[in-house]
Amino acid sequence: MTEIVMENLGKDFGDFTALAGMNLTIGDGEFVALLGPSGCGKSTTMNMIAGMLDPSHGEIRFDGRPMNGVPMARRGVGFVFQNYAIFTHMSVRENLAYGLRAQGVGRSEITRRVAEIAELLQLTPMLDRRAAGLSVNILQRLAIGRSAVVEPAIFLLDEPLSNVDAAFRAVMRSELKSLQRQFRQTMVYVTHDQLEAMTMADRIAVMDHGRLLQVGTPLEVYNHPADTFVARFIGAPGMNLLSGQVVSSDSGTQVDLGAAGRSGPVMAAQGGDVLFGFRPEEVQPDPAGPLAMQVSMVERIGARTILHLVTQGHEAKAVLDSETPTPGQGEVFRFSIPAASVRLFDAKTERAL
Amino acid sequence: MQRSLSFEIFRYTAIALFLALSLIPTAWMLSMAFKPIAEWQSSGVDLTWWPNNPTLDNFRFIFGHSSSDLIVALDRTAGRPILASLLSASFGTAIAMTAGTAAAYGLSRFGFGGNLPLALIQLRLFPPMAVMIPVMIMWAFLGLIDTWWGLALIYGIVTLPFAFWLMKTFFDDMPREIEDAALVEGCSRWRVFLRVTLPMMRPALASSALFVFILNWSDYLIALLLTTRDWVTIPVYMASLSSSMTGQLYGAKAALGLIAAVPPVIMGIAIQKQLVRGLTFGALKE
């Protein structure tokens, strides 16, 4: 229940800049995901919030209190490690009680709070089991419970789902989300999986190469990527980006995509070279559509079908629901993109236009 | 993790204190090795801590160059004992490592030799002195007394337990998938062991071999009882470095001691990294 403010936060390791001038405010009770590929600086940011790393420059404030130099034990931060860092040589109960004991809480108080948190996390039946050998989702709950029991103001989660197999992730995601709702604590969640970020976070901070690229709600980030990196990174598959030229004609402003044809009318603030972006899901088969590309591969995955499209110099994907009749491999696929779904990016700066 | 300044001060002070004490014997050996005879006196009022007139005479002396007549010229120089130590310790290590690695693999992968872990612990636990009489008789019967190969054989046996235990922990740790993959490729088990497993185990082999070598290299008691003339090892030879002129030839002993430290140091430096990993005995598995 704390607001975290990062101001011009940066970290250098020698010549290497892990994080450069990060400005981000995480509101009280907010669930923010730090999203980006490995090496983007998201873990560095989190470690600095936790106090494991000292910033090279800039400041972190919790509710206005500067945290620089405050040792991690006194920051009131709960941390859930990638592999949970459960004390496997102890029982579940001992794990849960660890923080309370360390802080010198009285015995009866410990018993009470451990019972409480165990109940909340449905860990009561296994309180006296040894932590080694418990299943992953129990370990996750235990890790959260171990941190939560000392009532930290902030929860930091470091890719907690990366060691979990895909089938189980959905379960764990929803569990995690509901836990966050119960605790209503400020949570910072580090992940490289856009799906996790999209499904759980209130806001997503997308990072790459030590820079914060965009902060916004999942939908904002999805619908209005600030640049081509965000556009490609969010969504599966990511946004199609075809290079083209803005041309003006009688039917309004269009983007000339060369061999693929000319797009329908778009709203463009500038002319010249652009990247023509559209989500694969927005592709509408249209025998009379303005765009045409050759189908190089058809991927049928249950409810959806993914078409891989090529034309000289262009590659794109289209996601159709499986009801829609699809052309065969090698055939030409004609389609259109609704004007509202088109996103244009500057070809040089790759920023959104 | 950041540590406080006071901890850093404590750390350096504690290490400095420990080293100050633990380096005394080594420093003394270093100092003795370069002292001329006049400064050997290790006792009394005119004790010298550091050679006033450093000299290489002690080294020249043990290799047969008598620098002055006052020391009895050596009838045997240190060359041969050094060779004896090198040969017996190296081949002893080779025996222990070969038999130990093979057996460790056999047990770790195929469950053969279930009796070996206990038998080998007992073998190591048992004081060699207590079996030296039958061993002497056996060795004499086999013509192995006073030979470097006889010494290598007993070294190989007494250090076999270490080779076995160390290698077993490595094999237990090693994922089987890689071997299985090679098996699927159609390699025979034996080929997999030689061509896949052993090369992967090179760091483990190196650190185990160093440990075993140091144990063999350090032996005094066994060589004392099993060698007589041609193949006495460094520690046994060292005992003979004394004369009526000057008492114990401490300078010569120190010089030889310094030389004796060279092979372990060289090997230790060569495989410093693996050594640390090798000595965890697989105890860190979850």
Added chain:
Amino acid sequence: MSTIPRFSRRRFLSVAAQTTALAAVASPLYLRPDRARAADGLAQGMTGGPTGFAGAERYQYGPDTPEGRAIEAAKALKATGKAPERIVLGLSDGSIGQITQPFPEGAPSVKELWEAETGIILDIVGVPNGQEFTKVMQDVSTNGGGFDIYAVEWNRLGDLAETGGIVALDDFVATHKPEWDDPERGYVNGEQGVSLLNGYRGSVYGVSLDGDFQTWNHRTDLFGNADEQKAFADQYGYDLAPPTTWKQHDEIAAFFHRPDQGLFGSTDLRNQGWGYTNWYQRYVSMASPNQFLFADDGTALINSEAGWAATQEYVDSLSHHSPDAISWGWPEQYGNFGNGSAAMTCAFSNLPKFLDNPGNEGSKVTGKVGTHLPPGREHADGNARRTVLWLNLTACVSSQSDHPEAAYLLLQWLGSSRIYSWMTANPGGYFDPFQLANFADPLVRETYHAYHMDVVRESVRRTVPTINYPGATAFHNALDENLMAALTGGMSAEQAMANTERQWQRIARRVGEDKLIDAIKANKAAWPTLMDPIAS
């Protein structure tokens, strides 16, 4: 290895040896090479011996000498193919120099001379000091066969003979006549000396190559210092001089004991394996002419007033020793004395040779060493001054040797007075003089110092043999162990002697009392009876 075949093989060989020896003498052919060499520097009538230095003729020999006979017999063996290619001699490391280093200037080495004269290679294997017996026992018990000749401590002879590991040399002695008891040149005390050093239960088992009669040394610079003399006389009421009694010895030692100035009163050894040589000296002088260790019936006599008193004195004497005395061996003792850190000490007779030696640059006592007779105890009929024979390398022929006669011939040659005098004069090793000829030899007297040689000869006449009966090792260990317990305060003198007595009884039973009583009697016969006049 079994007794019977070994015995018959030995017989067979000795018979064969006699035949070949005769054949050799009869055939002039074998003498020819020697004649040719004789022209080269040998004195008139001599057939062999060292050449190339002034006085070499003293060490040369004619055909009718033990050395000459040994060489001729060895050559005869060689000629008939009955001699080995090489003879392997196991020897303390420190002694090897006397055989392998030429001495004096211009001379060959002992080894070179033997090899030149006989054509048999002499292969010497060094054994670390103090390990002689261990190595021999290894070779014997494992049938190692590594040696033709063992050199061991003299009083192990009985033990070793009992193992069957060494051969009796009687037949060879009878054939080749070593003349050890020659009244002019031979062993001190003649026949009796020979049987003491070389014999066991009536047979010859060894050839002595040493004279380790423990001899007392002092520092002339300290004893001659006028200030010291005055201070001493003031304190004790008599003149400072080398002590004649134990009481004087202990007082003088206490007087000079100044550890803070790096000077100890007396540094005779107190460690295991050596310390009891001093106890012996104190104990045996307790009665006139001797306080024996065993009665004739084999009863131990040490657990008595005499034993307790000697032990108490022995323990008390630690007060004028180095604090490290208990852990010092002779190398430390020699090093310390050479460093000028002791007023008196008792050591092998070679101490002055090594430490009062201008060639020994490390020694600070060159020119300052004096020697004296052992201290004694005054009885009604005189002063019983006694010392002991301890260690003393004696060479034995291994029963595993394929050529025992050749090995014996080497020993006869080495151990006879001419070659031995030459060898012992060589400062390069531990072989010490013990024959009358040695003491008189100018070269030996030069090396060992004239002042010392006469004292050694006189000390020999006052020397008590240590235990050399079977079980000698065990007897000494038991004594050692208990004396050490007394020294370190773990036991009273009385307890120590009582304990020793008990252990000795056990050992005696094990060895067999009949064997023991024989050996005790033989040993006793060698004890001196000489009493010195009591100084007024």
Added chain:
Amino acid sequence: MTDMTSPMPHARTDAPDAEGREERRLGFWLTLPAQLLVLFIALFPILMQIYISLTDWSPLDGIPWYRAYELWIGLLNYADLAGDPRFWSALWRTGLVMAICVPVQVLLGLGLAILFVDDFRGKRVLYSTILVPMMVVPAVAGYMFFMLFQSGGPINDLLSMISGQRVTIAWLSDPDLALFAVIVSDIWQWTPLMFLILLAGMVSVPQDQQMAAVLLGASWGRRFRTIVLPRMKTIIIIAVAIRVIENFKVFDNFYIMTGGGPGVATETISIYIYKVTQQELIWGYVAAIALAILIVLSVVSMLAIRKMRKA
């Protein structure tokens, strides 16, 4: 060495096909050399020791060992052994040395490992310097310590410098001090190995668990007690076991420094056996000692292993 009841490797039975046969063959051949070496060093010595321990055989008797039956004395050696104060005191002393050396070595090693577990300036050099004693041959160390502990030697010289008055403690001539001195040499020699092993163990304690504990507010001491130590339990047991095993046999530096003396003040079991073997030469008795030790060790080690398996 006693577990010879199953010298033939027991084959795994769950691999019935051709591959299984190949595995069995390979497993057999791989373990064979070690089995043969163990058999080689165990079989004859044990049988021979049993045989001669029932006799009064000594090499001094001049009969070879196989004819020792001529000196048959039954169980007398064992009866003697039971009442041999020197044997029991040597055994007790060996235990005492172990009881002092092993904890000190392990604790010192642990302490050093704590200091070395994270990075600091000069770590590599200091680390290598600490390992130096491991590289010195124990026999050589024995000679060095003999010199160091002379009453006028370097150690007293140092003490004199520190205390300001001349110290002449006779370390090696006093029974208690001599034992202290040899223990010091043993600690000096083996602490680095303990350090090496324990550091390896400590480095491998998962960093994130320690971090987690820090974040939960645990002090250094609590973390060490509750996270590091429990994680290192096995490696500490192994380190202790190695030292106990090797320390039980200690000979080299003790023998060179004091020869077991003064008296029997530093006589460990190995030195005692050495002396009985080399000086008293009652080899039937030595065999009885050896077998007694063998039996005791076998029982102890089997119990220890069983206990370790359970844990």
